[in-house]
Amino acid sequence: MNFFKSSPFFLAILLIINISCTDQNDELTEAKSLQGLWVDIQTGTDTLVFDYWGDGDEVMYLNRARELRDGHLLPKSKAGSYDYELLKNEISLRWHLSSNSAFNQFSFEKNGDQLVIGNFYDDTAFGTKMTFKKID
Structure with missing residues (x-):
């Protein structure tokens, strides 16, 4: 021994x-x-919710403002749930509604109640970073 x-x-x-x-x-x-609700400080309408599925797996929801498309009021593009993995200074995301099952990496930094993440959903702001503030 x-x-x-x-x-x-x-x-x-x-x-x-x-x-x-x-x-x-x-x-x-x-x-x-x-965990909780994060609001985009630029738009004030786009939000992220970090939560868990019933089986304990992590999930992130992107809720977006609505827009009129083809006569229907629909959420803006890329709204919905995402699988995510936290990496060093990055977040790896996979959108559940995409036909592509691969994870994609985006810059990611959390400082207290602020979250700065590389744009993963706004096609008009490709390559920029979005800042979210935790409100819940």
């Missing part, structure tokens, strides 16, 4: 386990801190 306590191999295993758990906890903390 003393062999395992003083063994460099045993210590390395403990270090790896500790690092793995820390990364997971940081991700969970970050995802939990996103």
Whole structure:
């Protein structure tokens, strides 16, 4: 038993386990801190809601203003639910209503109650960043 306590191999295993758990906890903390309602400070009408599906998987909803198209009042383009994964300084998104099942990466930075994210939905503002403020 003393062999395992003083063994460099045993210590390395403990270090790896500790690092793995820390990364997971940081991700969970970050995802939990996103929960709630965020409003686009530019438009005041587009919102993000970070939540969980019934099975515990994370989901992000983009709610957009409505516009008249073909005589119908419909949400603007790209509204709906998205799967997301948090990466270092990026968020990886997959829109559920897209025929493309690939995740796409966008810049992502959270500072307190503000969230700056690369434009992923407004075709007129491609390449820009959107700023959201948490209100709930």
